[in-house]
Amino acid sequence: MKIIVDAMGGDNAPQAPVMGAIQANKEDGVEVILVGRGEDILKTLADNGISDLPSGMEIAHASEVVEMCDDPATAFRKKKDSSLTVGLNLLKNGAGDAFISAGSTGALLSAATLVTKRIKGIRRAALAPVVPTGNGGAVLIDCGANAECPPEYLLQFAYMGSYYAEKVLGREKPKVGLLNIGAEPSKGTDLQTTVYPMLEAASDAGRIHFVGNVEAREAVQGAVDVIVSDGYSGNIFLKTMEGTGLYLAREIKAMFMKNLFTKLAALLVSGGLKEFKRKMDSSEVGGTALLGISKPVIKAHGSSDAKAIRSAIAKTKEYIASGIIEDITNNIDLMRLDTPAAAEKE
Structure with missing residues (x-):
């Protein structure tokens, strides 16, 4: 190789x-x-x-x-x-x-x-990073390559993201969610409401495992293995996650550095803190595939x-x-x- x-x-x-x-x-x-x-x-x-x-x-x-x-x-x-x-x-x-x-x-x-x-x-290649979530990481597709997308782009993103989650992340029957502002099929812009039945039909045919709309907070908690989005919304989601991770890391460090007792407490949970830092470290992820x-x-x-x-x-x-x-x-x-x-x- x-x-x-x-x-x-x-x-x-x-x-x-x-x-x-x-x-x-x-x-x-x-x-x-x-x-x-x-x-x-x-x-x-x-x-x-x-x-x-x-x-x-x-x-x-x-x-x-x-x-x-x-x-x-x-x-x-x-x-x-x-x-x-x-x-x-x-x-x-x-x-x-x-x-x-x-x-x-x-x-x-x-x-x-x-x-x-x-x-x-x-129709379009998509950036598909694996973002840290409660289920060990999810494929976010797209995260910025295509700011404006017709429904067919998102349909293809769902398939490609599902293949990636299965083949690279080892997820069996990966759950695919459409990033949206609510769980109901009627929520979202014309793009989300138009592509929703397309994803549903692909799921009914057994080609992907579409579980419906997913809000950002549920996506972070690990509700799905693949987060389908247009590049505009996906990039905002990704950058918000990155910024939140940096903010939390800074605040946690400041909290443990306040005095002798908090520093001793930090020693007791140092293993967990290192693992958290590793999960949020972009250098551990390395690269994003152009699917x-x-x-x-x-x-x-x-x-x-x-x-x-x-x-x-x-x-x-x-x-x-x-x-x-x-x-x-x-x-x-x-x-x-x-x-x-x-x-x-x-």
């Missing part, structure tokens, strides 16, 4: 991608292609006391970098020798099994769609450190082994609304 890593993507590049890849290679035996400015990658190695590239690793030189300020829709075309474009072309041509980048989400989505292509019949792309493409968090990149590589290995792309491809006919408009937009 060979993973292609964008060495120039993210706030901490090239340090984080290079050293995260080194760790994955050394400790997990993963073969890696580092894509980026060769001189910058070699300097990073030298700065970390590494004189030679480890066995199983190679560098693919790319002279340009897609910056966060670049137009996401056109950056990869204007910068044809960027690490993003070169890396995805390597994936397309079979040089590696997957591509990971911590760079611009919009540019990665656009480039993956046009270079490696969507699975035929999938619907014909080859494995993983978006790592923009602020990823080396640990997060290594985690992203580990998650990518699971994603490759899951066979989820084949599942989506083989079941695409169940996920389509065969209308002239839909066919026109593919």
Whole structure:
């Protein structure tokens, strides 16, 4: 298995991608292609006391970098020798099994769609992170790739999220919920009320296990395994969870640091506090799959450190082994609304 890593993507590049890849290679035996400015990658190695590239690793030189300020829709075309474009072309041509980048989400989505292509019949690729919930985590799809969605997008998201929960998270008959402001089928905007009977019909046919609308608080408590949403609402849900986690962590720390007695109490519950911190730590999650792309493409968090990149590589290995792309491809006919408009937009 060979993973292609964008060495120039993210706030901490090239340090984080290079050293995260080194760790994955050394400790997990993963073969890696580092894509980026060769001189910058070699300097990073030298700065970390590494004189030679480890066995199983190679560098693919790319002279340009897609910056966060670049137009996401056109950056990869204007910068044809960027690490993003070169890396995805390597994936397309079979040089590696997957591509990971911590760079611009919009540019990665656009480039993956046009270079490696969507699975035929999938209308839009979706970001599908696993968010911490009361049942050990749920797939949130979509969380920002598609701000405006017609009902067919959400229908396809439900199928893809269900396959991911089953194949990657190991959930048997994963429960699928539609993120909404109430449990009743009549609640929500036109989008939610229109897609609800579509999801219900798919559930009645035994294709997914749709359990109805789910409010944000129930979703966090673990009511479902898959949270289906448009990218706008899903991104607000995700960012609220992240902010709440940071706030709680800060408040709990302050509470235990008040005096000697609270510090002693902290020692008694230190194991639980560490576990809570681990659950809320984005570096443990590593990366988010772009579901619907014909080859494995993983978006790592923009602020990823080396640990997060290594985690992203580990998650990518699971994603490759899951066979989820084949599942989506083989079941695409169940996920389509065969209308002239839909066919026109593919």
